[in-house]
Amino acid sequence: MIRLDNISKQNGVQLLFIEASAALQRGEKIGLVGPNGAGKTTLFRMITGQEPPDEGLVLVDRGVSIGFFSQDVGEMAGRSAVAEVMDGAGDVSTVAAEMRALEADLADPDKADELDALIERFGEVQARFDDLGGYALEGKAREVLAGLSFSQEMMDGDVGALSGGWKMRVALARILLMRPDVMLLDEPSNHLDLESLIWLENFLRGYDGALLMTSHDREFMNRIINKIIEIDGGSLTSYSGDYEFYEQQRAMAEKQQQAQFERQQAMLAKEIKFIERFKARASHAAQVQSRVKKLDKIERVEPPKRRQTVTFEFMPAPRSGDDVVQIRGVHKSYGSRVIYEGLDLLLRRRERCCVLGVNGAGKSTLLKLVTQTTEPDAGSVTIGGSVKMAYFAQHAMELLDGDRTVFESLEDEFPRANQGQLRSLAGCFGFSGDEVEKRVRVLSGGEKARLVMARMLFDPPNFLVLDEPTNHLDMATKEMLITALSNYEGTMLFVSHDRHFLSALSNRVLELTPEGVHLYGGGYTEYVARTGQEAPGLHA
CATH class of the missing domain: 3.40.50.300 (P-loop containing nucleotide triphosphate hydrolases)
Structure with missing residues (x-):
């Protein structure tokens, strides 16, 4: 249904993809994994046509509908959560909007002289709404929102009054109600409580379209997907099976690569030792020359990439x-x-x-x-x-001062600690070298969470x-x-x-x-x- 053919993509100085290829077939449920910044969101944007690859092709079969859920939900206000969710369902949402406008006109005393025309038009629009399955659609929209833990009051209230996390759920519900041929879900498990998460898990297991998703929740990933595509070092590698199976396969492949690398290094050391030892002897000149040529032709085995942890x-x-x-x-x-x-x-x-x-x-x-x-x-x-006591609250990250650097944030909290101690603390929480000079406002959500934990745990x-x-x-x-x-x-x-x-x-x-x-x-x-x-x- 979707093919990535020898794609290359550069973001600033960073090479995200180098002649990478992968495919998404009908019925596949794929987990997209890779370290932060590897290019997972860029890949989604290329599939949806928001960003072109620098080289190569992104091929989508004719007529395939794609629903894309991302963390950037945009503005929502002025209508109910149910109306917002139904708005993603195509023609029926346009008809529903006209029906709501006609209902308002029918109740307007200033339009009493247009009553007959309004009633006639309302009848036509209502019939069209019914033909498109509009009444059933509203029921389905409410079912999806209830699955994502919305109360009736929240469903009917103005979507603009909801917090960012709840707006995310509305955006997710739109995609789920749409039931496209392909769903691209970027971190759908963020901002969900346990009940909603389990409901979503069951929904996606029963969904018969193709799915490509990222998630930081291994249990959620494990229960849904049947294939992994890993982005690492510019290439895309596919593994069949769930996340756990992928981890085992990856560990095994790393072990084999390390063993191969060590065997080759030992062999190279032996050959170089021979060349060094006999290069000055005329009697061994032919042997030395042949070994030098052999070494030039050998394809070097790279050691496995060490993930920064x-x-x-x-x-x-x-x-x-x-x-x-x-x-x-x-x-x-x-x-x-x-x-x-x-x-x-x-x-x-x-x-x-x-x-x-x-x-x-x-x-x-x-x-x-x-x-x-x-x-x-x-x-x-x-x-x-x-x-x-130390308390990690949901809003803890909002309380950080955006103008301070990571190092200054730690220093403010522990004025008596010396520089070495604070740098070592920052390093333990993933802020090494120059990263301690980053301003808090440019940190990702994960980096802010790590900084809050560092501040909590230094003085245990x-x-x-x-x-x-x-x-x-x-x-x-x-x-x-x-x-x-x-x-x-x-x-x-x-x-x-x-x-x-x-x-x-x-x-x-x-x-x-x-x-x-x-x-x-x-x-x-x-x-x-x-x-x-x-x-x-x-x-x-």
């Missing part, structure tokens, strides 16, 4: 008391919406408690109560003895409260964070929609439901096995 290491944190947080009889409401009535909870030292609950159940509110960034209406929240806390810490992190950084937190000696309370993160780090589950709070001993994996569901209110 970030490693976090926690300094040992001071020990806290055994009772870290005690919540007694807490009531909390926002206006008429009651979040908690008489909440009791005790979190003990070294517990790693993940918080699960449907949208609006009060996950972030619980974290705000524990960190005392919001007050309970009644009841008490008591922090235990010797507890030193013994109680970590994390609200969606992996939202902007790529897979490699996420793996490093999981490794570091696995060795962390302190207590954790966290919310995450990343199932790999939940499984790897939790040893206790706190489930918030309309019936009350349920505590499960054992981590997320045991919770899924015991309840038969991956998230509250959803069955596996």
Whole structure:
């Protein structure tokens, strides 16, 4: 359906693609992977015709419809979320817009003298809307939005009043409702809660078109895709199978390449030693010449590319008391919406408690109560003895000063630390060399998240409260964070929609439901096995 034929593309001084080729066939569900900046978004833009390749061809079969979801959703305002989603569905959305305008005219007393003509036109438009499946389409649009956790109120409210994350979901819903022949999805799993993520996973598994997507959520990727295309060093390499199989294949290929490289290096060293030893002897001149020619003709094996990886290491944190947080009889409401009535909870030292609950159940509110960034209406929240807390909030990155450099941001936080310590800290979080001089405003979401973590963890806390810490992190950084937190000696309370993160780090589950709070001993994996569901209110 789509073919990339010997494409080359340069972005400034960076060579993104060098005579690279790949194909997307009917029914294939492909994960596009590669390090940050490798050219994944550029590839999408070339397929959709927004950017041409410098050389080579992008071939799309005649009549193939393409839906492209990107992180840049543009402006949305002035109509309901349902209308915005239906607007992506072609002719039917134009007819729906005329129908809405006619409804307004029919209700307008100033147009009473045009009533007969308006009624006649409304009848024609309504019949056309019905023929195009408009009434069924609205139902489908609502179904998709409900799957992405929209309430009826949000569906019918002005889309302009929604936050950026919810507008992303509206843009995603447009593509899903359109059901094109090919879907290109750039990070569709960002900004989704666990329930929406699992709903999207099931939707995409049942979608019969072709799919090309990027995602930093390995579990999500694993369950949907049947092929991987990797961008690395300007080339495109295809692997059949899911993400896990790709990782195994890649590791095996790297191992083989390393062994080949080492064998060739040993052979070359032996040949060079012979040439050096006998080049001055006339009796060996012919042999030396033949070996020199042989060496010139040998195709050199390159060592496997070493991926730059970030490693976090926690300094040992001071020990806290055994009772870290005690919540007694807490009531909390926002206006008429009651979040908690008489909440009791005790979190003990070294517990790693993940918080699960449907949208609006009060996950972030619980974290705000524990960190005392919001007050309970009644009841008490008591922090235990010797507890030193650090809180990663969803808006933490917005609080960074855009005019400061990475280094200055760390220096502001730790004025007593010396330059060497701060540079070493920055390096641990992926800011090496000149990168510490980058201004905060030019950092990507992932870089900002790493900077916030560096500021949190230099002076180690013994109680970590994390609200969606992996939202902007790529897979490699996420793996490093999981490794570091696995060795962390302190207590954790966290919310995450990343199932790999939940499984790897939790040893206790706190489930918030309309019936009350349920505590499960054992981590997320045991919770899924015991309840038969991956998230509250959803069955596996």
